Amino acid sequence: MKISDLSTPAALVDLAKMERNITRMQSRMDSLGVNFRPHVKTSKCVEVTQAQIKAGARGITVSTLKEAEQFFAAGITDILYAVGITANKLPQALALMRKGCDLKVLTDSVQSAAAIAAFGLANDIRFKVMIEIDTDDHRSGIKPESAQLLEVAQALSVGGTELYGVMTHAGSSYDLNTPEALAEMAEQERSGCVLAAQRLRDAGFACQVVSVGSTPTALSARQLEGVTEVRAGVYVFFDLVMHNVGVCTTDDIALSVLTTVIGHQEEKGWAIVDAGWMAMSRDRGTQKQTTDFGYGQVCTLDGEPVEGYVMTGANQEHGIISRPDHPDLSIAKRFPVGTQLRILPNHACATGAQFPEYQALNRHQTVQTWPRFYGW
Structure with a gap:
C-alpha cells in the first residue's frame, strides 16, 4: 500500500530512520566492548526486534511477561524481565522457563527474593535472578552501598535461584539536556552498578552480569569498565523528549x-x-x-x-x-x-x-x- 491508502490515524515507522538508529546504537556498544540487550517495550513488535538482533543485539529486555511470552513464541529465548517480580507472577514465569525460555527475573527486596527462592525449591527449578540497583534515586532498586544488597543476596542463596547479576536504569537522565551532564550521569550509573557487583563478589556471591542502561546514558557513556551489558529502548524510534535531552534530532x-x-x-x-x-x-x-x-x-x-x-x-x-x-x-x-x-x-x-x-x-x-x- 501507499500512505494515501491508509485510514487515519495510523502509526508510521520510517524504516530508513529506524535502521539508522539501530546501527548507531549497536556500533556504539560494539566500540565500548559490551553486549547490547535492547529493551523492546518501545516497539513490542517482532519485526523491529528481529532487526535489532540482526544488527548484533544479544538477548532482549521486556517490561511484561506477556511480551516475554510473545517474543519467546517468535523464537527469541534470551529474555530479561526487567520489572520486579512478585509471587503471583512466578507461575507464569515458570511456565515460560519449562518451555525452554532462558528467562531472567528481577528483585530488590528480601521478601521478593525469599518468595522466588521458595517457589523455585517447591517446583524443582532454579530462577536466574538479577538484583536491581538504584543509582540515581529515580525509581526502584537498592542503593549500591546498602546493607540490604547482601541481605537480598543471602535470601537468594538458599536454593531455587541463581544470583545472575545486578542491573540499574538511570531514568533521571531524561531530565538532563547537556552532553556534560549526560556523561556524568552515565558514569554515575556505571560506577554505582559496578560497586554493587564488587560488594557481592567480595562477600562471596557470584555476580556474572553487570547491566546498565537508558538511551541517554548509553549514547553518552565515555567508558564502561566493569559493565557486561547495556540496555536501551526508545532509541529505536526516538521521540521529542529525546530530542530535548539532546541525543537525537x-x-x-x-x-x-x-x-x-x-x-x-x-x-x-x-x-x-x-x-x-x-x-x-x-x-x-x-x-x-x-x-x-x-x-x-x-x-x-x-x-x-x-x-x-x-x-x-x-x-x-x-x-x-x-x-x-x-x-x-x-x-x-x-x-x-x-x-x-x-x-x-x-x-x-x-x-x-x-x-x-x-x-x-x-x-x-x-x-x-x-x-x-x-x-x-
Missing part, C-alpha cells in the same frame, strides 16, 4: 502518526485533525523541558517539520493544530480539509501503545503492516 525520529485535517476554527487559528490523545497518548513529556511540543510536532506528509506548528490540544479523537506563539488566521489555506500530516510524538513508547499495528514505510514510500503486542 527530529530527523532521527522514526515513529510518527499519520493524520488528516477534518476541519478548522479559522478565527482561533486552529486546524482540526482526526488524531487526538487516543492516537498521540496523553504523554506531555516535553512540557517540563526547554521546548514544549504540545502533543506533538507537525510535519508534512513527507516528514518535514512545519516550523512553529504543533498539536496544541487534544480530545479523544480530535487534535488541534496551531501556532502556540500567535494564531495563524490563514491556517485553512495552509492546511486545507483533506491534508495529510505526520505528527512526531513526545514519547514513542506511549504513542506506539495506542495502536494495534505499525505501518512500516520503506524508501519507495510504500507500507507493510507490522503487528504489535498488548497486555500483561
Whole structure:
C-alpha cells in the first residue's frame, strides 16, 4: 500500500530512520566492548526486534511477561524481565522457563527474593535472578552501598535461584539536556552498578552480569569498565523528549502518526485533525523541558517539520493544530480539509501503545503492516 491508502490515524515507522538508529546504537556498544540487550517495550513488535538482533543485539529486555511470552513464541529465548517480580507472577514465569525460555527475573527486596527462592525449591527449578540497583534515586532498586544488597543476596542463596547479576536504569537522565551532564550521569550509573557487583563478589556471591542502561546514558557513556551489558529502548524510534535531552534530532525520529485535517476554527487559528490523545497518548513529556511540543510536532506528509506548528490540544479523537506563539488566521489555506500530516510524538513508547499495528514505510514510500503486542 501507499500512505494515501491508509485510514487515519495510523502509526508510521520510517524504516530508513529506524535502521539508522539501530546501527548507531549497536556500533556504539560494539566500540565500548559490551553486549547490547535492547529493551523492546518501545516497539513490542517482532519485526523491529528481529532487526535489532540482526544488527548484533544479544538477548532482549521486556517490561511484561506477556511480551516475554510473545517474543519467546517468535523464537527469541534470551529474555530479561526487567520489572520486579512478585509471587503471583512466578507461575507464569515458570511456565515460560519449562518451555525452554532462558528467562531472567528481577528483585530488590528480601521478601521478593525469599518468595522466588521458595517457589523455585517447591517446583524443582532454579530462577536466574538479577538484583536491581538504584543509582540515581529515580525509581526502584537498592542503593549500591546498602546493607540490604547482601541481605537480598543471602535470601537468594538458599536454593531455587541463581544470583545472575545486578542491573540499574538511570531514568533521571531524561531530565538532563547537556552532553556534560549526560556523561556524568552515565558514569554515575556505571560506577554505582559496578560497586554493587564488587560488594557481592567480595562477600562471596557470584555476580556474572553487570547491566546498565537508558538511551541517554548509553549514547553518552565515555567508558564502561566493569559493565557486561547495556540496555536501551526508545532509541529505536526516538521521540521529542529525546530530542530535548539532546541525543537525537527530529530527523532521527522514526515513529510518527499519520493524520488528516477534518476541519478548522479559522478565527482561533486552529486546524482540526482526526488524531487526538487516543492516537498521540496523553504523554506531555516535553512540557517540563526547554521546548514544549504540545502533543506533538507537525510535519508534512513527507516528514518535514512545519516550523512553529504543533498539536496544541487534544480530545479523544480530535487534535488541534496551531501556532502556540500567535494564531495563524490563514491556517485553512495552509492546511486545507483533506491534508495529510505526520505528527512526531513526545514519547514513542506511549504513542506506539495506542495502536494495534505499525505501518512500516520503506524508501519507495510504500507500507507493510507490522503487528504489535498488548497486555500483561
